Amino acid sequence: MHGSRGRSRLWIRVFAAPMLFACATITGLLAALLWGAIGQYVAWVTVGAPVVFIAWVWVRRRTQKPEQFGQTLHGK
Amino acid sequence: MKARTVRLWSVVHTWTSLISTVFLLLLCLTGLPLVFHHEIDELLGYAPQPEAHASAARATTQQVADAALAADPGRVLQYISWDKDEPGIVTAFTNxxxxxxxxxxxxxxxxxxxxxxxxxxxxGPMLIVLKLHTDMFAGQAGKLFLGAMGLLFAVAIVSGVLLYWPFTRRLRFAAIRDRASRRVVWLDWHNLIGVVTVAWALVVGLTGVVNTWAELMLNQWKATELASMVAPYAGKPPPSRLASLDDVVARAKTAAPSMEVAFIAFPGTPFTSSHHFAAFMRGDTALTSRLLKPVLLDGETGEIADSRALPVYLQALLISQPLHFGDYGGMPLKLIWAALDMLTIVVIGSGLYLWLARRRKRAPARTDAFAKRASVPS
Known part of the structure; x- marks a missing residue:
């Protein structure tokens, strides 16, 4: 019981951010189609979020020392 | 996830990706300029520009039709269309x-x-890029083949998401292990870019697959819905004299009052019967402007014959088009589409690199094991 709860917590930790990006992308793709001009602005932010995030990881990785940029959950 | 299950999904991910890699790279590389095909055509001088006019009185549809036939003597009109984003231009298709x-x-x-x-x-050059992207100059067979590659891409994405768990559960989200080997660094980038762009890649991939089925869907519509719409006219020959196009347009508007004509298909073309004009009407919102409604009109008299909403599968096709092209959210969305396309190229390329690197890593290990076995005295 305890193990399965820990496992589901770990599952959420692994998939929470990807699911957030996926939901944002789907929302943006539909928003531009359904909500006219306002929907377009929503789409630029939400569909563009993965691009901005990847760019941020890349820039951060180049500007910080390797040790500073998160490795494993236990810091190994 | 058990080790055996992970191995199984790994095999699925590896082979669905490998089989489709070359074609996905082709689709991504040709898709990139196609995102900006309007701008590129304009830049290269292949985009006709409307004249500047003081008066707003538009030419009648019949005048445009006459001009189109005069511009292409001996041929016939198939379609006349009005692009809502190019109000100064009317496009005519002759064959x-x-x-x-x-x-x-x-x-x-x-x-x-x-x-x-x-x-x-x-x-111009964008036509070549478009043909490469849609059917590789192989017609319907090429389209269906690329559709199958799109389905493999979707399986590769789903299996990749399932494998994301065993490969990253001990890592922080977005961790790139710089101190590890180059292969591990690329594995981390492959996993990260793949998982954050998964929804976009699935949507663009699957809507691309739906687009490859367009002709099949159209044939199905003709065989079922259109056949039942024109059933009362069964046995009637093609019109000996066509009705005035201005009448056709005016009557189509009365059948769908709050809509405007997107395009007219002439009798005998793939979008209608041999006896009818079909006026495809569109609404004025972002969504309804994509969902066309056909109005059938008698080819000789211009009288309204029937009008029905398109079936769900054709509506799905029409909705899938903007979701595949990314042309419905202005230039910023086009730029984002291009960036996501480039990130997908990185995911595909890194996946190929990881497969090659793993094979190279395994090869010496196999050689060592063989050498050890061979050196054991019998």
Whole structure:
């Protein structure tokens, strides 16, 4: 019981951010189609979020020392 | 996830990706300029520009049709269309016959006010890129083949998401292990870019697959819905004299009052019966402008024959088009589309690199094991 709860917590930790990006992308793709001009602005932010995030990881990785940029959950 | 299950999904992910890699790279590389095909055509001088007019009185549809036939003597009209984003232009499609091959179609732009010929449409280098992207110059077979590659891409994405868990559960989200080998660094980038762009890649991949089925869907509509709409006219010959196009347009608007004509298909073309004009009407919102409604009109008298909403599968096709092209959210969305396309190229390329690197890593290990076995005295 305890193990399965820990496992589901770990599952959420692994998939929470990807699911957030996926939901944002789907929302943006539909928003531009359904909500006219306002929907377009929503789409630029939400569909563009993965691009901005990847760019941020890349820039951060180049500007910080390797040790500073998160490795494993236990810091190994 | 058990080790055996992980191995199984790993095999699925590896082979669905490998089989489709070359074609996905082709689709991504040709898709990139296609995102900006309007801008590129304009830059290269292949996009006809409307004339500047002081008066707003537009030419009638019949005047445009006459100008189109005069510009292409001896041929017949197939379609006349109005692009909602290009109100100054009317486009006419002519061919050697109403049911002529699509590759024989000539597309020309006419000024919406003066009906003057502005120039050909859909020529130049972007046509080659488009053909490579849609069917690789192999017609319907090429389209269906690329659709199958799109389905493999979708399986590769789903299996990749399932494998994301065992490969990253001990890592922080977005961790790139710089101190590890180059292969591990690329594995981390592959996993990260793949998982954050998964929704976009699935949507664009699957809508691309739906687009490859367009002709099959259209044939299904013709065989079922359209056949039942024109059933009362069964046995009637093709019109000996066509109704005035201005009447056709005016009557189509009365059948769908809050809509405007997106395009007219002439009798005998793939979008209608041999006896009817089909006026495809569109709404004025972002969504309803994509969902066309056909109005069938008698080819000789111009009288309304029938009007029905398109079936769900054709509506799905029409909705899938903007979701695949990314052309419905202005230039910023186009730029984001291009960036996501490039990130997908990185995911595909890194996946190929990881497979090659793993094979290289395994090869010496196998050689060592063989050498050890061989050195054991019998």
């Amino acid at each position: 050697s016959a109403v049911d002529g091959l699509p590759d024989n179609t000539s597309v020309r732009a006419f000024d919406a006010v003066s009906a003057k010929l502005l120039g050909p449409v859909g020529i």
